[in-house]
Amino acid sequence: xxxxxxxxxxxxxxxxxxxxxxxxxxxxxxxxxxxxxxxxxxxxxxxxxxxxxxxxxxxxxxxxxxxxxxxxxxxxxxxxxxxxxxxxxxxxxxxxxxxxxxxxxxxxxxxxxxxxxxxxxxxxxxxxxxxxxxxxxxxxxxxxxxxxxxxxxxxxxxxxxxxxxxxxxxxxxxxxxxxxxxxxxxxxxxxxxxxxxxxxxxxxxxxxxxxxxxxxxxxxxxxxxxxxxxxxxxxxxxxxxxxxxxxxxxxxxxxxxxxxxxxxxxxxxxxxxxxxxxxxxxxxxxxxxxxxxxxxxxxxxxxxxxxxxxxxxxxxxxxxxxxxxxxxxxxxxxxxxxxxxxxxxxxxxxxxxxxxxxxxxxxxxxxxxxxxxxxxxxxxxxxxxxxxxxxxxxxxxxxxxxxxxxxxxxxxxxxxxxxxxxxxxxxxxxxxxxxxxxxxxxxxxxxxxxxxxxxxxxxxxxxxxxxxxxxxxxxxxxxxxxxxxxxxxxxxxxxxxxxxxxxxxxxxxxxxxxxxxxxxxxxxxxxxxxxxxxxxxxxxxxxxxxxxxxxxxxxxxxxxxxxxxxxxxxxxxxxxxxxxxxxxxxxxxxxxxxxxxxxxxxxxxxxxxxxxxxxxxxxxxxxxxxxxxxxxxxxxxxxxxxxxxxxxxxxxxxxxxxxxxxxxxxxxxxxxxxxxxxxxxxxxxxxxxxxxxxxxxxxxxxxxxxxxxxxxxxxxxxxxxxxxxxxxxxxxxxxxxx
Amino acid sequence: xxxxxxxxxxxxxxxxxxxxxxxxxxxxxxxxxxxxxxxxxxxxxxxxxxxxxxxxxxxxxxxxxxxxxxxxxxxxxxxxxxxxxxxxxxxxxxxxxxxxxxxxxxxxxxxxxxxxxxxxxxxxxxxxxxxxxxxxxxxxxxxxxxxxxxxxxxxxxxxxxxxxxxxxxxxxxxxxxxxxxxxxxxxxxxxxxxxxxxxxxxxxxxxxxxxxxxxxxxxxxxxxxxxxxxxxxxxxxxxxxxxxxxxxxxxxxx
Numbered sequence: 001x002x003x004x005x006x007x008x009x010x011x012x013x014x015x016x017x018x019x020x021x022x023x024x025x026x027x028x029x030x031x032x033x034x035x036x037x038x039x040x041x042x043x044x045x046x047x048x049x050x051x052x053x054x055x056x057x058x059x060x061x062x063x064x065x066x067x068x069x070x071x072x073x074x075x076x077x078x079x080x081x082x083x084x085x086x087x088x089x090x091x092x093x094x095x096x097x098x099x100x101x102x103x104x105x106x107x108x109x110x111x112x113x114x115x116x117x118x119x120x121x122x123x124x125x126x127x128x129x130x131x132x133x134x135x136x137x138x139x140x141x142x143x144x145x146x147x148x149x150x151x152x153x154x155x156x157x158x159x160x161x162x163x164x165x166x167x168x169x170x171x172x173x174x175x176x177x178x179x180x181x182x183x184x185x186x187x188x189x190x191x192x193x194x195x196x197x198x199x200x201x202x203x204x205x206x207x208x209x210x211x212x213x214x215x216x217x218x219x220x221x222x223x224x225x226x227x228x229x230x231x232x233x234x235x236x237x238x239x240x241x242x243x244x245x246x247x248x249x250x251x252x253x254x255x256x257x258x259x260x261x262x263x264x265x266x267x268x269x270x271x272x273x274x275x276x277x278x279x280x281x282x283x284x285x286x287x288x289x290x291x292x293x294x295x296x297x298x299x300x301x302x303x304x305x306x307x308x309x310x311x312x313x314x315x316x317x318x319x320x321x322x323x324x325x326x327x328x329x330x331x332x333x334x335x336x337x338x339x340x341x342x343x344x345x346x347x348x349x350x351x352x353x354x355x356x357x358x359x360x361x362x363x364x365x366x367x368x369x370x371x372x373x374x375x376x377x378x379x380x381x382x383x384x385x386x387x388x389x390x391x392x393x394x395x396x397x398x399x400x401x402x403x404x405x406x407x408x409x410x411x412x413x414x415x416x417x418x419x420x421x422x423x424x425x426x427x428x429x430x431x432x433x434x435x436x437x438x439x440x441x442x443x444x445x446x447x448x449x450x451x452x453x454x455x456x457x458x459x460x461x462x463x464x465x466x467x468x469x470x471x472x473x474x475x476x477x478x479x480x481x482x483x484x485x486x487x488x489x490x491x492x493x494x495x496x497x498x499x500x501x502x503x504x505x506x507x508x509x510x511x512x513x514x515x516x517x518x519x520x521x522x523x524x525x526x527x528x529x530x531x532x533x534x535x536x537x538x539x540x541x542x543x544x545x546x547x548x549x550x551x552x553x554x555x556x557x558x559x560x561x562x563x564x565x566x567x568x569x570x571x572x573x574x575x576x577x578x579x580x581x582x583x584x585x586x587x588x589x590x591x592x593x594x595x596x597x598x599x600x601x602x603x604x605x606x607x608x609x610x611x612x613x614x615x616x617x618x619x620x621x622x623x624x625x626x627x628x629x630x631x632x633x634x635x636x637x638x639x640x641x642x643x644x645x646x647x648x649x650x651x652x653x654x655x656x657x658x659x660x661x662x663x664x665x666x667x668x669x670x671x672x673x674x675x676x677x678x679x680x681x682x683x684x685x686x687x688x689x690x691x692x693x694x695x696x697x698x699x700x701x702x703x704x705x706x707x708x709x710x711x712x713x714x715x716x717x718x719x720x721x722x723x724x725x726x727x728x729x730x731x732x733x734x735x736x737x738x
Numbered sequence: 739x740x741x742x743x744x745x746x747x748x749x750x751x752x753x754x755x756x757x758x759x760x761x762x763x764x765x766x767x768x769x770x771x772x773x774x775x776x777x778x779x780x781x782x783x784x785x786x787x788x789x790x791x792x793x794x795x796x797x798x799x800x801x802x803x804x805x806x807x808x809x810x811x812x813x814x815x816x817x818x819x820x821x822x823x824x825x826x827x828x829x830x831x832x833x834x835x836x837x838x839x840x841x842x843x844x845x846x847x848x849x850x851x852x853x854x855x856x857x858x859x860x861x862x863x864x865x866x867x868x869x870x871x872x873x874x875x876x877x878x879x880x881x882x883x884x885x886x887x888x889x890x891x892x893x894x895x896x897x898x899x900x901x902x903x904x905x906x907x908x909x910x911x912x913x914x915x916x917x918x919x920x921x922x923x924x925x926x927x928x929x930x931x932x933x934x935x936x937x938x939x940x941x942x943x944x945x946x947x948x949x950x951x952x953x954x955x956x957x958x959x960x961x962x963x964x965x966x967x968x969x970x971x972x973x974x975x976x977x978x979x980x981x982x983x984x985x986x987x988x989x990x991x992x
Contacts, residue, residue, distance in 0.1 A: 313927065438922040445923045452926060453750060453772055461752045461770075539926030 109161020314433015604635025776853025
């Protein structure tokens with residue numbers, strides 16, 4: 001290659017196609033062009049698949065993530081991520097610091113090397129060619145100080161990628177975390193194998209490592225072959241490696257031969273990698289940034305409605321999914337974080353959020369002619385995700401109904417997913433199809449039938465809803481008849497369950513004694529519909545919500561508080577879409593306010609307790625501080641369980657699971673949780689959700705820990721700490737001398 | 739095959755049932771009415787026959803039954819091909835049978851399935867009366883209906899777990915005790931769609947052509963009695979006592 005003009009000056013640089021020769025260069029350009037063609041063809045096929053999905057309405061998220069709030073989520077998990085959070089790898093480092101740092105190194109190493117290659121292309125293929133055409137001589141900026149700075153940056157960043165990759169390979173190969181073993185939660189009868197996926201992971205890491213290694217070797221051989229020009233010390237890794245080769249006796253001539261062989265190896269590996277990107281695990285490099293930018297956790301709090309124009313109920317074909325849901329499927333890197341935290345999977349149920357996403361991905365690929373290299377499961381009987389041509393329905397076939405019914409909608413999967421996948425809305429969309437086909441537990445069916453006739457899952461008369469108030473020596477105001485400050489939305493369990501009515505009575509007495517102006521809707525209240533919606537019975541949810549909204553509209557109040565975190569979620573987040581926007585509090589927030597303001601004088605209890613965050617309160621709605629502050633105000637020493645706050649472990653009752661059979665589970669999630677609590681050395685398990693009282697009281701018994709652990713609603717701690725006890729029915733009579 | 743399911747709405751027993759001031763009837767004013775649970779089973783069995791053979795299923799109820807339209811639309815939502823609401827007819831089982839018979843004379847069915855009983859027809863009179871009026875064969879206490887070569891094969895249940903299987907030609911009237919499968923769930927969306935489509939047809943029948951001739955003089959609340967007996971002793975004693983009780987009541991042999 002002839003260097004003329006500006007390049008003739010002896011400047012610090014390196015020859016770009018050193019020793020390759022004109023023929024070699026032509027071959028390289030032809031193969032590169034073909035490879036880039038394959039890359040774009042594969043990428044186009046992926047994009048075409050997403051475009052078959054419905055509208056997802058995420059452009060506002062994208063804008064916010066890019067421009068309006070480019071640092072959202074960098075330090076703390078919020079509903080959305082941002083370009084800053086993607087750059088900082090915040091979602092990856094969260095909950096797995098070491099893997100996050102390693103990924104950060106690889107991520108930025110790769111990006112830097114990519115930018116380096118682009119710069120080189122700009123210089124070699126554009127600036128030099130254009131300048132030759134225009135001014136008649138080749139001009140280049142790839143020399144002198146620029147070359148030195150370029151070299152040192154690329155050499156260093158490439159090395160960080162090596163370090164990161166080494167840790168990740170070590171973790172995968174030697175530490176072997178359970179979440180990376182790819183064992184399915186649901187074992188298909190005909191058997192399955194994921195060995196191709198495992199191999200694909202190693203090919204991904206291996207190719208990447210080999211590209212980096214050959215790059216450094218190439219650099220070292222070049223430095224040896226060119227006789228260690230002094231400025232090449234700014235390629236430190238290559239320099240040191242070159243000195244090593246020199247020390248073991250590599251001659252300049254041999255280095256030249258090694259250089260050209262390594263050059264072709266490096267080029268072949270790099271081009272193979274580029275060509276594989278759209279067909280393998282490597283595609284996550286392109287998709288996951290996008291998926292994070294359009295991610296919106298709030299879609300779990302207020303679930304999307306069924307497809308408005310669909311002629312069938314539930315998802316039956318690819319075009320029923322939104323493009324975001326389809327993108328979710330391809331975004332999964334199989335990191336297994338959701339698999340690890342999922343209460344269904346932990347309990348031995350057939351659901352693993354990771355498997356669900358991978359199965360749907362493979363099904364989508366199988367039905368759109370998607371090509372995957374070492375990124376799919378094999379099954380001899382071609383069932384489940386290998387089903388093609390509508391041979392089996394998606395819900396109940398590709399994904400078994402038992403799997404779909406196992407979800408407690410606890411949202412832990414969405415919470416921990418480092419790539420912004422929203423599993424829960426997809427699961428509910430699939431459940432809608434099951435409900436439409438009547439494919440459900442008989443006990444769930446009974447509950448839904450009761451809810452549709454009487455508005456409660458207990459099958460009790462709707463008019464008996466406020467019967468528990470007969471246990472009070474005062475009458476709670478009827479908010480439909482007289483104005484109140486707070487409307488108390490009591491909820492089904494706190495109203496009808498014999499074991500929980502005492503909680504409601506205690507709360508009513510405390511509030512009454514504190515002079516809080518509150519009322520209830522009496523028989524006007526229905527189940528709020530949160531779990532009905534998550535079961536997938538959208539019509540029933542609408543019916544219940546509309547009934548409640550009519551009752552709320554007929555009542556006079558300023559704000560709402562609920563006992564049940566599930567009711568709170570739907571009232572706070574889903575009723576506004578139906579035209580009912582109110583300020584909705586949880587009773588722990590209200591009690592904290594009353595205690596902190598001194599309205600309720602309390603003494604210090606001095607008890608050692610642990611606290612369980614209900615999924616729908618902590619993870620869904622971020623109410624984790626109020627109950628803790630309340631415990632502190634009551635003088636309790638809080639011993640946290642390892643899984644707390646937004647990382648709390650589900651009791652197993654959510655998403656309608658409380659109405660379904662759980663006898664097939666190996667260990668109920670609630671039992672797992674009680675064992676966790678026993679492990680931190682406390683004997684008081686404090687909860688703030690009526691369902692939790694039921695779930696955990698049972699779990700204490702079924703784990704044989706009666707007497708070892710006491711499950712108490714936080715309201716009873718407040719009651720115990722009162723310095724001015726509210727009058728018991730008998731007290732009043734004594735004092736008045738009747 | 740055309741299958742008619744004769745239906746009845748009855749008070750939801752989770753409600754507190756009050757008597758009218760003259761104590762000759764229950765106070766229906768504030769009661770919630772639901773489909774008689776045996777009729778729900780009858781509908782399910784008819785739909786199972788439909789699933790197997792493609793038979794036409796029509797649900798029929800009396801317009802005077804409170805909330806019957808809800809049950810009829812639910813039937814359509816579950817898969818019935820149509821529903822008919824009969825205007826006229828009376829309240830007691832005799833006149834109900836007459837009303838259904840009059841309708842069936844106009845629009846004959848190959849098979850009529852109805853609940854073997856109802857909370858206010860514990861004798862299970864409707865199916866035999868209807869069969870008598872139509873002059874058709876009748877089997878009651880049936881726990882399974884299947885179509886076979888133009889006939890139906892039914893499984894009739896007796897006490898003590900015995901049953902026999904009968905094959906009978908059509909037309910026939912069946913009093914159904916239990917369907918082979920749990921009655922299917924009707925999603926609210928489908929019920930609403932059925933309501934919007936307005937698939938319930940009205941038909942008028944004569945009123946009170948054949949009342950039972952009986953008049954209610956007074957109704958009584960059930961007496962509150964307690965039959966709970968706590969068994970005492972160690973595990974073996976209690977087990978013996980339970981076994982003895984089961985033998986006494988003929989629930990186990992030997």
